Amino acid sequence: MPTDAMPSDATHADPDPRALRALRLAIGTALCLAIGFGLDLPIPMVAPVLGLFLLASMNRPLSFKAGLGLIVVVLVTTALGLLLSPVLRYYPLSGVLLIGLGLFLAFRFGMRGGNNLVSLFLAIGLTMISAAGTIDFRLAAIVIEALVKGLFVAVLVLGFCHWLLPEPPNAPVPPPPPVLPDNEASRLALRASLVVLPAFLLALTDPLGYMPIILKSISLGRQSGVAAAQGAARELLGSTLLGGALAIVFWCALSLFVNLWMFFLWMLLFGLVAARKLYRLAPTRHPPSFWLNTLVTLIILLGQSVQDSVAGKDVYTAFAVRMGLFIVVTLYACLMLRLLEPQPRTPRKPGLLHRYSPGRLKRSPP
Numbered sequence: 001m002p003t004d005a006m007p008s009d010a011t012h013a014d015p016d017p018r019a020l021r022a023l024r025l026a027i028g029t030a031l032c033l034a035i036g037f038g039l040d041l042p043i044p045m046v047a048p049v050l051g052l053f054l055l056a057s058m059n060r061p062l063s064f065k066a067g068l069g070l071i072v073v074v075l076v077t078t079a080l081g082l083l084l085s086p087v088l089r090y091y092p093l094s095g096v097l098l099i100g101l102g103l104f105l106a107f108r109f110g111m112r113g114g115n116n117l118v119s120l121f122l123a124i125g126l127t128m129i130s131a132a133g134t135i136d137f138r139l140a141a142i143v144i145e146a147l148v149k150g151l152f153v154a155v156l157v158l159g160f161c162h163w164l165l166p167e168p169p170n171a172p173v174p175p176p177p178p179v180l181p182d183n184e185a186s187r188l189a190l191r192a193s194l195v196v197l198p199a200f201l202l203a204l205t206d207p208l209g210y211m212p213i214i215l216k217s218i219s220l221g222r223q224s225g226v227a228a229a230q231g232a233a234r235e236l237l238g239s240t241l242l243g244g245a246l247a248i249v250f251w252c253a254l255s256l257f258v259n260l261w262m263f264f265l266w267m268l269l270f271g272l273v274a275a276r277k278l279y280r281l282a283p284t285r286h287p288p289s290f291w292l293n294t295l296v297t298l299i300i301l302l303g304q305s306v307q308d309s310v311a312g313k314d315v316y317t318a319f320a321v322r323m324g325l326f327i328v329v330t331l332y333a334c335l336m337l338r339l340l341e342p343q344p345r346t347p348r349k350p351g352l353l354h355r356y357s358p359g360r361l362k363r364s365p366p
Contacts, residue, residue, distance in 0.1 A: 026271030045303025046150035077125020085133025108189035192221035243297025
């Protein structure tokens with residue numbers, strides 16, 4: 001065979017995009033966590049939670065136009081939350097009904113093919129900011145600052161991770177989420193709204209203390225909106241319990257060497273373990289939403305425990321109370337999932353009158 005027929009350069013297969021995505025998600029989440037706590041941002045766990053949602057839902061960096069659009073969405077949601085705060089304070093029933101309607105429309109927008117990130121920020125803005133505004137306008141300003149700064153950090157980290165680990169040029173583009181019919185989208189949006197509302201009502205008593213419960217309930221609402229298969233209740237409860245167990249292990253590991261560098265490294269390790277299962281690099285029988293909810297639970301519980309430790313509170317008592325509330329919220333989500341799941345119709349056997357109706361009687365031959 002002539003030498004010019006052989007390829008001059010050895011062809012190298014492109015790396016598996018799932019491995020790059022798992023590594024990108026773990027590095028990005030750990031970076032958002034380290035930046036949020038290192039810079040002492042208000043509600044620092046917001047940055048890694050938003051970064052996790054961005055990295056899990058996007059395989060491309062945000063353009064300038066898309067980033068500007070997200071900032072506009074945050075401004076709109078914060079404005080809606082601030083406008084609803086006086087209504088909640090002076091007309092509580094009407095305010096809660098308006099919040100419920102807004103949640104229903106936000107979740108339905110995502111299930112009808114809209115941008116899931118817009119749906120997420122609408123739900124967060126309607127609940128967290130309006131609840132904080134009923135107590136004090138300055139508290140609502142703190143929540144707005146946390147959302148804006150957390151989103152800014154998440155967008156920057158998303159761009160950095162895609163620059164560090166770019167997507168292969170021939171990587172398959174994931175299919176868009178299915179657009180549900182009107183009736184199905186309305187039913188699932190109603191179920192997701194009913195999951196979030198009790199946590200929102202609880203947060204009205206102490207908005208800053210129950211912010212983690214709102215974030216957890218929104219995550220459960222989004223998950224229950226798509227988890228309509230059999231066994232979804234076990235998925236919701238199992239991911240919450242696993243996230244709590246991982247938070248305990250993480251806290252024990254972090255207590256050996258307490259510094260920001262080890263905080264980043266441990267988050268990187270735990271993120272890699274969960275991301276491998278989320279992207280199906282390691283065999284698992286759970287869907288990706290299970291591992292995403294597990295990571296969200298881990299970040300919320302761990303971040304709040306770190307803040308309790310800095311404030312001098314009893315970390316273990318606060319963790320036990322918070323974990324108990326998480327389990328109660330999850331059990332309530334399972335109940336809503338079971339109650340609002342359509343039951344399959346069983347064909348009825350024909351009755352006696354139907355069997356021997358005059359139209360079904362055969363005429364005897366003459």
